[in-house]
Amino acid sequence: MPHGAQSQPLGSRQEYWDAYAQSLAEVEADPDLVAPHWAAYAIRPEWVEFWQATTDRGQVRLRYTAADGAWTSGLRWP
16 A cells, blocks of 8 residues: 555545555565554444534434344434
């Protein structure tokens, strides 16, 4: 992936996957490119909430909850 490209516009998902494949090949060829103290974490949320302001100065609060391999959604009081 282009260094320093985070948050820059991305032309397509294919552009991402091409850059990913190239970066992966570079790291597989030279594992020392990755600092030994770097780590990756996987997060498995049980629920996620989104808040949105409305034009009348109100708010909408929506919660997505994971259960049995699926997500359900529902409104919450702000």
